[in-house]
Amino acid sequence: MFLTTRIYSSISRLAISLLLLLAFHLDVGAQKFLKLEKDTIPLFRGFAVSFDLAGFAQTQLGTYGQYEGALRLNIHDQYFPIIEVGLGRANHSYDEVTEISYKTTAPYFRIGADVNIMNNKHTGNRVFVGLRYGFTNYSVDIDHPVFADPYWKWPTTFTMTDVKCRQHWGEVVFGLDGKVYGPVHLGWSARYRVRMSSNDGSIGKSWYVPGYGLQDTSVLGYTFYVSVDI
């Protein structure tokens, strides 16, 4: 636990340092970085819809994951406002060691924007940095078979049903997006997540939060997606 905390704090320090460095460079070259390039390419370049394959694989292969799609606007191949909508699901039934079952299914939303930082922005391939704000409102069911109190031996239940929880979080995103064929793109993104506020109801701690992942280990996240330009 202590080692994990130290690793997370080191990663946090590294990420903050990188962000400060990026902010410095942004400050130095802010006008160049944020200014729209003057060329003959139109301002509005259309939409792209995407589907997260990593979350889908996670859902199929494990006991939790998410189905996630996104709608991304393309402004001059430079700015990409984005809405990500998903359905997070955990169905961890009867853990072999602890005998606990944990279930939740709930939608989540993220909104934010990416900036293409490539020098030549109109090749169809993109390198992104971006920010997201995420929110989910979910209910959790936790169950454990009746067991004997270890000292008194009275039958004991451990059941929580429909416990209301919610969470707000922010994400710093870095991603690559490559044109594969025609309007089809493949891309991935790595995300550094910061929990802004959470309410775990009366359960103690949520284990899986839709869209965020596991409470303790989801500071770093990823997506691998296929997208189609419209």
Add this chain to the structure above:
Amino acid sequence: MRYLLFACLFVVLGCSSIECPVQNTVACIYHLKDTLKDTLTIKTVRQNGTDTILLNKAQKPVSFKLPVSYQRAADTLIFQTFRLAVVDTVWLSKTDFPHFESVDCGVSYFHQINDVRCTHNGIDSIKISKSFIDYVPDNPHILIYFKARN
């Protein structure tokens, strides 16, 4: 492309860890304000009517931890001293809260102490010092004052 898909699958399957608190014992801490110059045994009665020992012949105890029942409204504890051969009964009334950390960590219960009372054969007085029992083992929950002994 094939390698990229395998890499993605590897990342999906490769990350897993267990995050449970290191200090994960829920216990009620009793503190004796005047050191008991005696040997103390504490028992309770199980569901089937048999006794079980929670503290076995502790000599001159100052502080000790006792388990708390998960879902009983009140725990009945029998304090037995040997030198002066007195027996007291302590009743601990409480409200129980199931507490969940992770599917990897097992179940636990936190407790809110509502009331504590006792017989006064050897115990002079008993009072609540900290009413909420959780993982944090910093302060005693119950203070016990035994009668003055020679």
